[in-house]
């Protein structure tokens with residue numbers, strides 16, 4: 001079954017388009033966490049960033065960067081969150097790779113922060129953890 005973003009890409013469901021080229025579509029997020037909250041996605045289906053071909057992923061992030069720059073310019077945003085969730089347990093609710101571009105406004109938005117709770121690392125072997133990741137980078 002098609003996911004909701006594939007349906008939007010195929011024109012079966014309406015969306016508010018921000019940008020489109022042969023490979024990439026950007027639309028306004030229906031939830032508008034802040035004014036201008038945009039989703040950038042590949043037109044070709046990929047489940048998330050981890051299974052997206054590298055060249056296509058670069059195109060998606062290129063568009064995300066340019067949209068962030070435009071939002072700073074046109075809306076006077078003071079900053080931008082650019083993020084992607086991969087996997088349900090990481091907060092991904094639509095199983096089609098997409099990058100959130102969320103402009104941030106000084107003093108007027110409620111303050112949105114990605115939850116990154118520090119934990120006690122005293123019992124953790126950080127060099128070993130880094131080594132395990134490092135050795136498995138392909």
Ligand code: AMP
Nearest residue numbers: 004015028029030031085091092093094
């Ligand atoms: P995520 O939780 O990272 O998978 O993000 C999915 C995002 O898609 C959420 O922020 C939703 O608000 C947004 N969304 C879901 N359905 C639609 C839709 N039909 N049009 C635009 N955005 C949508």
